[in-house]
Amino acid sequence: MQTILLAAGQGTRMRPLTEHRAKPMLPVADKPLAAHTAETAVEAGASKLIVVVGYESEAVREYFGDEYTGVPVEFAEQTEQRGTADAVRAAEPHLEPGPFAVLNGDALYDEASLTRLYESSPAVGSYRVEDPTQYGVLYTEKSTNDTRVTGVIEKPADPPSNLINTGAYVFPAEAQAWLDVGESERGELELTDVLERACNEHAVTAVPFQQWLDVGRPWELLEANEWKIGELSRKHQGDVHEDATIRGDVVVEAGATVDAGVVIEGPALIKSGATVGPNAYIRGTTLIAEDAKVGHSVEVKNSVLMEGATVGHLSYVGDSILGRDVNFGASTMVANLRHDNEAVKTPVKGEITSTGRRKFGVVCGDDVKTGIQTTLNAGVKLDAGARTKPNEVVLKDPQFEN
Numbered sequence: 001m002q003t004i005l006l007a008a009g010q011g012t013r014m015r016p017l018t019e020h021r022a023k024p025m026l027p028v029a030d031k032p033l034a035a036h037t038a039e040t041a042v043e044a045g046a047s048k049l050i051v052v053v054g055y056e057s058e059a060v061r062e063y064f065g066d067e068y069t070g071v072p073v074e075f076a077e078q079t080e081q082r083g084t085a086d087a088v089r090a091a092e093p094h095l096e097p098g099p100f101a102v103l104n105g106d107a108l109y110d111e112a113s114l115t116r117l118y119e120s121s122p123a124v125g126s127y128r129v130e131d132p133t134q135y136g137v138l139y140t141e142k143s144t145n146d147t148r149v150t151g152v153i154e155k156p157a158d159p160p161s162n163l164i165n166t167g168a169y170v171f172p173a174e175a176q177a178w179l180d181v182g183e184s185e186r187g188e189l190e191l192t193d194v195l196e197r198a199c200n201e202h203a204v205t206a207v208p209f210q211q212w213l214d215v216g217r218p219w220e221l222l223e224a225n226e227w228k229i230g231e232l233s234r235k236h237q238g239d240v241h242e243d244a245t246i247r248g249d250v251v252v253e254a255g256a257t258v259d260a261g262v263v264i265e266g267p268a269l270i271k272s273g274a275t276v277g278p279n280a281y282i283r284g285t286t287l288i289a290e291d292a293k294v295g296h297s298v299e300v301k302n303s304v305l306m307e308g309a310t311v312g313h314l315s316y317v318g319d320s321i322l323g324r325d326v327n328f329g330a331s332t333m334v335a336n337l338r339h340d341n342e343a344v345k346t347p348v349k350g351e352i353t354s355t356g357r358r359k360f361g362v363v364c365g366d367d368v369k370t371g372i373q374t375t376l377n378a379g380v381k382l383d384a385g386a387r388t389k390p391n392e393v394v395l396k397d398p399q400f401e402n
């Protein structure tokens with residue numbers, strides 16, 4: 001099945017992590033987010049990948065090259081991010097006659113369900129949620145063997161079902177000629193208009209996904225890592241000191257160093273060139289990326305430290321994401337829990353938004369540097385390149401009250 005992977009979006013809800021990189025290139029366990037999607041697609045039966053790029057496209061092109069896990073890769077450039085139908089239209093010249101699949105390059109799908117989707121053409125991937133009001137929701141009807149989709153509605157106050165649109169589709173061959181859609185109410189060219197037409201002219205199956213995750217906002221990057229790091233098996237190829245204690249499924253890659261007195265509770269991934277310790281404590285599904293450093297008496301819990309991020313001395317980092325080359329001064333402390341036990345809130349595109357998580361720490365863009373003894377409150381975001389002074393207390397987000 002020829003498969004279009006949408007990876008051109010600007011990822012504005014993921015700022016500041018997408019200030020200098022495309023969202024599909026954010027690290028999830030051992031590879032970029034979109035690489036998981038691409039691999040699952042190939043395992044499910046993708047014969048060719050057409051990757052639609054636009055925002056910060058160079059790194060995406062470089063990563064995938066002209067072949068990925070044994071299948072050919074072609075790139076289509078979407079010059080202006082005008083919507084998902086527009087992105088697919090950019091890919092259309094690369095399509096051969098016949099049905100085609102479309103996947104979001106910022107979503108994780110389980111392989112068994114994606115395989116079923118590919119076998120059920122035309123089809124759309126559905127996912128059952130308790131409260132669908134913030135998603136695209138499918139109108140469905142039962143047929144003899146499966147569930148048919150009859151339409152889709154964006155963020156309805158009164159949802160027609162609990163099945164939401166996962167952004168995974170197999171379209172019939174004729175849909176290649178249907179991509180010239182008009183602007184939607186929110187001013188975008190939307191693929192759901194093409195889906196509507198497919199539902200009018202074909203029997204479109206709703207294929208239920210067992211696992212699916214849309215990675216649009218920073219805490220969903222933590223969830224993506226929880227999913228994919230959770231699938232790794234224990235492997236120690238790096239230099240692990242005999243006085244270090246490692247429990248559970250922890251991967252220490254070749255070229256990584258774990259020093260004396262360190263305790264790591266898996267699942268966790270310590271990537272090549274990273275150093276941990278002495279006397280550090282890592283737990284709760286954590287990614288320590290290439291050349292990152294976790295130093296003496298530092299505790300890191302359920303967090304992502306991107307390449308070259310350094311937390312050198314006596315600090316606590318919980319439920320947080322630190323961008324590339326972030327440097328935390330000694331005794332930088334992150335709060336990740338509110339005293340009222342309510343879900344932590346954080347700004348997303350200028351609006352205070354609940355993360356839905358009781359525990360959530362901070363998000364630091366690339367190259368943030370904190371002065372010694374900086375205190376960062378739960379839900380704070382620091383833009384790429386931001387600095388704090390020694391002893392600074394960042395109680396609220398620099399723009400908003402949390």
Ligand code: TTP
Nearest residue numbers: 006008009010011012013081082083087105106
């Ligand atoms: P979105 O998540 O809706 O858009 P985005 O990735 O730009 O993020 P944000 O809303 O935070 O700015 O997009 C869904 C998928 O479609 C995602 O994989 C990106 C892709 N996409 C394109 O390729 N081109 C586009 O013009 C748009 C809007 C999205």
